[in-house]
Amino acid sequence: MKKQKTTGREEKPWVRRLLIGISVVFFLIMLVFPLVEVLYRSLKDGLALYVEAITAKNTLSALRVTLIATVTAVAVNTFFGLCAAWLLTKFEFKGKQVLSALIDIPFSISPVIAGLAYIMTFGRMGWATPAIDWLNEVLGTDISLVFSVPGVVLATIFVTFPFVSRELIPVLQAQGSSEEEAAAMMGAKGFTIWRRVTFPHIRWALLYGIILCAARAIGEFGAVYAVSKARGKTFTLPLEIDALYMAGSADSITQAFAVSSLLVLLAVVMLILKQIVEHRGKREQ
Amino acid sequence: MYVEMKHINKSFGDYQAARDISFGVEQGKLVALLGPSGSGKTTILRMIAGLEHQDSGDVVIEGKVVNDIPAGERGIGFVFQNYALFRYMTVYENIAFGLKVQKKPKEQIHKRVMELVQLVGLEGLEKRYPDQLSGGQRQRVAFARALAPNPQLLLLDEPFAAIDAKVRKELRSWLKEMIAKVGITSIFVTHDQEEAVEVADEIIIINEGSLEQMGAPTEIYKKPKTSFVAQFIGTSSVLEDFSGFKGFEDAPKGRQAILRPEFVEAFKSDNEKFKSLISAAEEGVIREIAFRGSYLTLTLEVNGILLTANRSLERRPVSVGEKMCVLVYRAYILEEEDAHIYKNRMLEGVDVEAL
Numbered sequence: 302m303k304k305q306k307t308t309g310r311e312e313k314p315w316v317r318r319l320l321i322g323i324s325v326v327f328f329l330i331m332l333v334f335p336l337v338e339v340l341y342r343s344l345k346d347g348l349a350l351y352v353e354a355i356t357a358k359n360t361l362s363a364l365r366v367t368l369i370a371t372v373t374a375v376a377v378n379t380f381f382g383l384c385a386a387w388l389l390t391k392f393e394f395k396g397k398q399v400l401s402a403l404i405d406i407p408f409s410i411s412p413v414i415a416g417l418a419y420i421m422t423f424g425r426m427g428w429a430t431p432a433i434d435w436l437n438e439v440l441g442t443d444i445s446l447v448f449s450v451p452g453v454v455l456a457t458i459f460v461t462f463p464f465v466s467r468e469l470i471p472v473l474q475a476q477g478s479s480e481e482e483a484a485a486m487m488g489a490k491g492f493t494i495w496r497r498v499t500f501p502h503i504r505w506a507l508l509y510g511i512i513l514c515a516a517r518a519i520g521e522f523g524a525v526y527a528v529s530k531a532r533g534k535t536f537t538l539p540l541e542i543d544a545l546y547m548a549g550s551a552d553s554i555t556q557a558f559a560v561s562s563l564l565v566l567l568a569v570v571m572l573i574l575k576q577i578v579e580h581r582g583k584r585e586q
Numbered sequence: 587m588y589v590e591m592k593h594i595n596k597s598f599g600d601y602q603a604a605r606d607i608s609f610g611v612e613q614g615k616l617v618a619l620l621g622p623s624g625s626g627k628t629t630i631l632r633m634i635a636g637l638e639h640q641d642s643g644d645v646v647i648e649g650k651v652v653n654d655i656p657a658g659e660r661g662i663g664f665v666f667q668n669y670a671l672f673r674y675m676t677v678y679e680n681i682a683f684g685l686k687v688q689k690k691p692k693e694q695i696h697k698r699v700m701e702l703v704q705l706v707g708l709e710g711l712e713k714r715y716p717d718q719l720s721g722g723q724r725q726r727v728a729f730a731r732a733l734a735p736n737p738q739l740l741l742l743d744e745p746f747a748a749i750d751a752k753v754r755k756e757l758r759s760w761l762k763e764m765i766a767k768v769g770i771t772s773i774f775v776t777h778d779q780e781e782a783v784e785v786a787d788e789i790i791i792i793n794e795g796s797l798e799q800m801g802a803p804t805e806i807y808k809k810p811k812t813s814f815v816a817q818f819i820g821t822s823s824v825l826e827d828f829s830g831f832k833g834f835e836d837a838p839k840g841r842q843a844i845l846r847p848e849f850v851e852a853f854k855s856d857n858e859k860f861k862s863l864i865s866a867a868e869e870g871v872i873r874e875i876a877f878r879g880s881y882l883t884l885t886l887e888v889n890g891i892l893l894t895a896n897r898s899l900e901r902r903p904v905s906v907g908e909k910m911c912v913l914v915y916r917a918y919i920l921e922e923e924d925a926h927i928y929k930n931r932m933l934e935g936v937d938v939e940a941l
């Protein structure tokens with residue numbers, strides 16, 4: 302008798318091979334070749350030019366702005382993401398559905414619109430400008446929210462807002478609240494309960510959300526493009542690459558690829574981190 | 587009274603989950619909250635614990651109103667329905683949690699945890715995580731964890747619900763023994779009357795958010811106060827009109843009656859033992875015989891009404907269609923919400939219990 306396999310569905314071998322083939326070809330054309338091309342182009346004119354490109358003043362400035370924006374966005378969104386996920390899963394209140402939908406807005410509207418909206422709100426003509434001017438006067442500061450680093454940071458926060466909370470919500474929902482109640486019955490207070498009981502459940506999901514958030518923050522183009530106009534001051538890496546490429550000279554294009562390779566490197570690091578976190582998270586389930 | 591509930595009301599939206607609940611539990615007693623699913627048992631337990639807040643009424647523990655005292659400070663141990671063990675902590679850490687929260691010194695914690703591990707028989711499993719334990723072992727951990735901080739009151743929500751039927755009986759007597767050993771006042775929720783009767787000193791019957799009756803198991807069984815209790819406890823059949831029966835002529839007409847198999851005696855007309863009572867018996871025909879393992883359940887038709895009676899296997903064999911004498915000792919007659927016991931008048935002066 303033929304040996305029966307236990308998996309109910311059995312595809313014909315050629316179907317499987319065809320599907321694998323399509324996937325691999327697609328993957329090569331869409332991802333691998335372009336990335337290899339980036340690396341190849343960046344090193345084409347020699348290592349000296351490469352090093353020069355990534356140590357140029359504008360590049361270093363862009364790297365700095367990118368890192369500032371990413372770190373701030375991750376910190377802020379981790380905090381608000383935790384609060385929002387907590388609120389949405391552990392409490393019942395009016396308008397919960399609305400809040401839940403609002404969190405997803407950055408997923409559904411174009412980042413450019415987000416950037417423009419910031420200009421409309423905080424720019425010269427924006428309604429919030431008088432308030433900011435007043436604040437600057439009182440505090441003796443000179444903060445401006447558009448065409449400045451704070452503006453870039455805000456735009457980045459906006460587009461990466463949902464990542465952390467969206468990762469946490471399903472985990473918190475699945476956990477329910479009886480473990481927390483058990484801890485409360487034994488006299489544990491809010492923060493202890495959070496640290497000892499809730500956090501262990503969500504740590505991998507949280508880390509995963511943070512990585513996604515960081516990856517998106519590093520790569521964001523549209524939203525920061527709208528609020529950032531000063532090369533060498535407020536440009537992020539993606540904007541700097543665009544500027545170099547648009548300059549059009551052979552050298553600057555090579556430089557654009559060199560800077561791109563930096564981004565690719567960051568992306569690969571993120572990807573590896575993500576894989577590790579995903580794997581460890583699954584193992585603990 | 588150690589624990590007292592005084593006129594407790596609680597609503598979820600417009601659904602009233604507890605209606606004017608009042609009862610008291612004496613120190614050292616093991617009490618069951620018994621009722622059908624959705625009747626409000628868990629809600630009552632959670633209000634005692636402080637996990638849910640009543641809309642009105644007082645919860646009193648040791649003579650002190652605890653309405654405004656948070657759950658963690660009421661000195662209560664709680665065993666959750668699904669145990670709610672901390673999944674990312676070992677058995678040891680689970681049991682130690684409450685003591686750590688109290689900032690007890692390490693050696694003291696260790697001593698207490700090992701003491702409890704031994705008490706519940708989990709030696710050698712301290713380093714396991716909850717998902718590496720069987721259902722029964724998890725229940726033991728939950729029990730030990732709740733007891734670790736030395737609570738004065740133990741609340742258990744359906745402690746056996748997640749355990750399969752075979753082990754359940756074993757664990758029941760285990761838990762009863764443990765609670766007696768520790769000597770802690772305990773209230774547990776169940777919807778299984780056999781469990782309540784077997785384990786509890788006293789039973790509180792809850793139906794649709796109201797307290798129907800509280801009392802010792804035998805009292806609830808023998809003297810149900812409400813029609814709900816009469817029907818809910820024991821195996822009972824409901825008869826629409828019972829007033830025509832011999833010996834029950836003075837029972838009110840047109841009322842429902844509840845008969846349990848043990849209220850009915852069926853015997854053959856040549857039976858020596860019941861000879862003197864034959865005049866009090868009706869005539870019936872066996873319609874059905876069911877074998878119950880250690881006894882038979884007969885379904886008898888009497889005056890067009892079907893009754894059930896149990897019959898020991900030691901007695902003479904019977905067959906379907908056979909004519910029998912059917913004697914009804916007593917019945918619960920239902921009036922509105924109340925249940926009243928009516929005894930067979932023709933048996934007055936007869937020592938029924940000696941039969």
Ligand SMILES: Nc1ncnc2c1ncn2[C@@H]1O[C@H](COP(=O)(O)OP(=O)(O)OP(=O)(O)O)[C@@H](O)[C@H]1O
Binds near residue numbers: 601
């Ligand atoms: N948080 C809540 N919100 C709304 N309704 C609730 C809530 N908790 C309980 N209820 C309702 O109150 C009623 C009593 O619930 P409870 O959990 O106390 O019942 P129970 O007797 O423990 O039932 P079971 O035996 O099924 O556990 C149910 O109808 C339930 O739907």
Ligand SMILES: [Mg+2]
Binds near residue numbers: 628629775
């Ligand atoms: Mg319940």
